[in-house]
Amino acid sequence: MKRHNVTPPTQILIALLTILIAIPALAGGLADGEVIVTEKEVDGYDLPRVTAKGVINAPMEKVWNILKDCNNYTKTMQRVKAAKEIKRFGSGKIRCQVTLELPWPLDNLTAVTDSIHTEQPGKMYKRAWSLVSGDYEYNTGSWTLTPYKGDANKTLAVYSIHVKPKTSVPDAIKARAQKSALPDLFDHIRSQVE
Numbered sequence: 001m002k003r004h005n006v007t008p009p010t011q012i013l014i015a016l017l018t019i020l021i022a023i024p025a026l027a028g029g030l031a032d033g034e035v036i037v038t039e040k041e042v043d044g045y046d047l048p049r050v051t052a053k054g055v056i057n058a059p060m061e062k063v064w065n066i067l068k069d070c071n072n073y074t075k076t077m078q079r080v081k082a083a084k085e086i087k088r089f090g091s092g093k094i095r096c097q098v099t100l101e102l103p104w105p106l107d108n109l110t111a112v113t114d115s116i117h118t119e120q121p122g123k124m125y126k127r128a129w130s131l132v133s134g135d136y137e138y139n140t141g142s143w144t145l146t147p148y149k150g151d152a153n154k155t156l157a158v159y160s161i162h163v164k165p166k167t168s169v170p171d172a173i174k175a176r177a178q179k180s181a182l183p184d185l186f187d188h189i190r191s192q193v194e
Helices: 008-031 060-067 070-076 171-193
Strands: 035-040 049-056 080-089 093-100 109-120 124-134 136-148 151-165
Touching (some): 049 171, 060 124, 060 136, 060 171, 070 080, 109 136, 151 171
Antiparallel strands (some): 035 049, 049 151, 080 093, 093 109
């Protein structure tokens, strides 16, 4: 087998060309309704942080109205059996209680979380939460909304979650179920605003 010697500058050029070719394909996929889901290990935890990115063909404000109002999650989010705002701490911190309905034979999961809402109209909206109490060992996450490529009528939504419920389901199944459910979540939100 003949070996080809490739100089380091040539290797760098090949790597850069590969990246430049991949970026338009990735961006085009997002614009076409794709949801990109990635995982990242978190030191000291047995389950990874899962992040999903997708474009929603609606202004950020319409999407934000859904995400910021936990009182309506039974209508606007999937598998939410009960939801209510418990308390507001000033203008940007909100405590909510949300119960997810799981398929039989699993028990429903309830969490009380504190979320920080950051609102920068026209630029960015963010809801970041952390667990106060409930049926989870840990539950942190966020939604971040920005205009997609500067278009005020398209939203780049980034959903990040690091969660482990207190259930007897194996961790590998929990992680797989969480990752596979995220494209459906984006489609559900799209159906309400597009």
